[in-house]
Amino acid sequence: DGGITQSPKYLFRKEGQNVTLSCEQNLNHDAMYWYRQDPGQGLRLIYYSQIVNDFQKGDIAEGYSVSREKKESFPLTVTSAQKNPTAFYLCASSTRQGANGYTFGSGTRLTVV
Amino acid sequence: AQSVTQLGSHVSVSEGALVLLRCNYSSSVPPYLFWYVQYPNQGLQLLLKYTTGATLVKGINGFEAEFKKSETSFHLTKPSAHMSDAAEYFCAVSVEGSARQLTFGSGTQLTVLP
Numbered sequence: 001d002g003g004i005t006q007s008p009k010y011l012f013r014k015e016g017q018n019v020t021l022s023c024e025q026n027l028n029h030d031a032m033y034w035y036r037q038d039p040g041q042g043l044r045l046i047y048y049s050q051i052v053n054d055f056q057k058g059d060i061a062e063g064y065s066v067s068r069e070k071k072e073s074f075p076l077t078v079t080s081a082q083k084n085p086t087a088f089y090l091c092a093s094s095t096r097q098g099a100n101g102y103t104f105g106s107g108t109r110l111t112v113v
Numbered sequence: 114a115q116s117v118t119q120l121g122s123h124v125s126v127s128e129g130a131l132v133l134l135r136c137n138y139s140s141s142v143p144p145y146l147f148w149y150v151q152y153p154n155q156g157l158q159l160l161l162k163y164t165t166g167a168t169l170v171k172g173i174n175g176f177e178a179e180f181k182k183s184e185t186s187f188h189l190t191k192p193s194a195h196m197s198d199a200a201e202y203f204c205a206v207s208v209e210g211s212a213r214q215l216t217f218g219s220g221t222q223l224t225v226l227p
Contacts (some may be wrong), residue, residue, distance in 0.1 A: 006156075014154070031214075032215075040122075041215060042203070042218070042219040042220050043203070043217045043218075043220075044209070066119070088154070088157055090157075092157075094213070094215075096213070097213065098207050098213025098215075099145065099162075099164050099213075100147065100159070100212075101145070101149075101159055101162055101205065101207070101215060102157075102215055103148045103159075104149075104156035104157040104158070105156050106156045107154065107155065107156050108157055109154065
């Protein structure tokens with residue numbers, strides 16, 4: 001079955017480290033998205049990509065970076081510039097037509113130690 | 114630009130009672146509307162959607178929602194709550210011309226009391 005896979009499920013980062021969260025989909029979706037979720041704050045868009053080799057900043061892109069070298073993959077790097085990275089991160093994908101909304105991964109919980 | 118308002122960040126119901134989660138949207142063009150459910154430490158799962166056609170849509174787990182254009186609403190209902198319905202629910206809207214990107218509401222946490 002097709003789906004979207006995020007790894008790892010849990011990730012621990014030391015102060016000053018960069019970490020990369022993986023997101024892979026085999027749904028043949030053109031668009032991919034990264035969201036951050038904090039308790040009581042809903043979903044906040046970090047970055048999105050509508051096509052390979054192109055991506056745009058969302059509402060809270062500072063301290064994050066992404067790449068989209070392959071249609072299937074959209075990794076998110078949380079850099080040391082992100083001062084409060086502890087959160088639940090969700091990756092999603094969709095078709096260009098959007099009639100089925102987004103398909104979400106199961107998330108990565110990042111904790112700074 | 115489109116927007117979504119979910120009334121009530123927390124809703125509690127007794128097991129067996131009616132579930133009603135409210136969602137109002139703002140859009141100048143016909144919207145696509147979605148409800149998602151999220152269980153703790155998991156991703157969001159699509160419950161149901163409205164794109165075109167019948168305004169009453171049925172989804173998984175016995176949920177349904179009705180698109181009411183005149184009221185700009187898309188409320189989620191379930192006749193009889195089950196303990197397993199306890200989760201967070203998100204309403205979302207997308208419109209043509211925005212690359213069909215979803216705009217999410219802030220979520221409603223549903224608690225089911227025994």
